Amino acid sequence: MTKMERTKQSRDAWNWLWEWANPVKFMHLTGKALPWVVGLTLVTLIPGLIWGFFFTPEADKFGSSVKIIYVHVPSAMMAINAWAMMLVASLIWLVRRHHVGALAAKAAAPVGVVFTVIALLTGAIWGQPMWGTWWAWDPRLTSFLILFLFYLGYMALWAAIDDPDTAADLTSVLAIVGSVFAVLSRYAVNFWNQGLHQGASLSLDAEENVADVYWQPLVLTLVGIVALFVALVFIRTRTQLRRRRLHALELRERMADA
Amino acid sequence: MPDLGKYAEAVLSAWGISIFLVLALVGLSWRQSVVARRQLEAAEARAAKRGKSDDA
């Protein structure tokens, strides 16, 4: 088998995935998948949260404040994952010119911002009784603050540019460069304030950290928040696609009238 | 309602803010989705009508 044939075959093997990149097929596939994703969100997130809130014991050191991890940890995880997803989607747009990629990145940004804000606020609320201050320039908190600024810049750039393809291109370039600088900032912030605070997030003591009582509901909420993210990105990307189609139809209308 | 002890304020406000923000995001996304769908349907109908009148 020649190399070309092999590449072609491997491309065929991935066809199922690239079908998502075609707007018509994306609308079709997400239309079908959406009820399932929403369903998964409901059956994982809500029980997970109820379990975490009502049926977990108090931790020795933290008392009932340990319950904050069920909102803090999932949103913190998704704040970073949302940016990672935007980076991948931007690359798909830049390399393969699939509009769905750019629009999915655009659709994910506000979701990422909300998760970042939740992570920051719940972190501050937790810090108040624990550290005796709302805000500490802890490397982790600081990194999230910087991530928040990156989200703001990204969204502002989308909003500022009129031509949709130009906006998609420029925001994708920003997402890539921004990712590099975000990692760099993380390292710099670590260096700048060498972990005056605990290593692991909301450091529960080692044995508590693995204790099933806390883990089981947390895993449920983690799965739930991923499902919620996917559902929101589906809905928002569908909105973006519809707006693009609307924009194109209106342009055509204007041209036909002229 | 579990007894939250001295951390009641912190726990409740953290959960309250989180749930409020997520619900606001979901609501906003849903609203935008409905509006976009309605506008698009109207525009498609106009385009279809125009196509027909062009043929005639």
Add this chain to the structure above:
Amino acid sequence: MELTVEGLSVARGGMPVLEGLTFTLTTGNILILRGPNGSGKTTLLRTLAGLQPPLAGRIGLPPEAIAYGAHADGLKATLSVAENLTFWARVYGTTDIEPALAQFNLKGLRNRAAHSLSAGQKRRLGLARLLVTGRRFWLLDEPTVSLDQASVGLFADAVRSHVAGGGAALIATHIDLGLAAETLDVAPFRADPDRPTRTPTAFDEAFT
């Protein structure tokens, strides 16, 4: 040397404006582009100059052969006429700006700052830039805007001597320059709004 265009479609702001353009321009010739405002002449020239990608079709031209003259002259107000011209000459790797100054009757103005020039004088300086590029194919967008009768004559002479010396020019203009030239009317190539071009880049036809 020749500039060949085959089945070219160009887009502005994501919407196709011209479709299926095919023509050839060989050295020693002039091609005048005509068409109403907004018909896509500027978009076509920008595409040929490589500033934007074509939607479809093929552009064949020898490397480093194009000099593009846009609506704006790209002059720096605080630099003198000679400094402006010398800058572009050095960018294109040439040195002699005297013939260009002479051709467009700018010798007396050489040390004047560009901001003190009249609109027509600025335009002449912008056109003199073409001569210092040393490129064969001139792509000109409305070159005679704000030029008086005599300056239009200067410009026509410059184009004539450029073409006689083995150059070529593609000029979008509304006025009669008195040049021996072929004319291409772009109006028939106007894109049909209800039939979006089916091309690999517009893979999601329904959405562009």
Add this chain to the structure above:
Amino acid sequence: MIALLVRDLRLAVRAGGGFGLGLAFFLIVTVLVPFAVGPEGETLARIAPGILWVGALLACLLSLDRIFQLDFEDGSLDLLATAPLPMEGAVVVKALAHWLTTGLPLTLAAPVFGILMNMQAPGHWWIFVTLLIGTPALSMIGAFGAALTVGLKRGGLLLSLLVLPLYVPTLIFGAEAATRGGAGMAVTTPILMLAGITAGVVAFLPFAAAAAIRINIR
């Protein structure tokens, strides 16, 4: 490329504003800080490296939008894009011109302004060294931000929003190195990181900036 550098420098000098304004802004920031935090020499000396770095960074930010905006408005950017000069080269040259007219004067002025902040002996040297290494990165990152926003009507504010988060690592390592140097501590790590950022930024960002410009003028 040299022609472009000469032209940009000449323009900056003739337009006046260029470095004079950035330097004046830097001076004013340095003067205002003691009014805000009080005249105690000890406090001022302690925060001096950080204040000088932030002041230099903000002064640098002032003139960023001019890097490409004027060329975009008068059409030179289109003509440059069709010229034989690669856009990446033009970006580097323009960032260099920005550094020569902004970053370098700020670097030279910072040790002098340090006197106003009650800075002590080795501090002047280290603020000079760190700014010398760090300001090229500020200019290059700024050129990237300017390239992203070049076509926009009100790009100035957006430019700041995009560029400031990108400045964070440079600021952290620069100010840290200056502080440590002034206190007589080991500076190798932050200096190396600062130099690494500058080198990496100068090596890679021109490609991103050139891509952004090509997208913006199409």
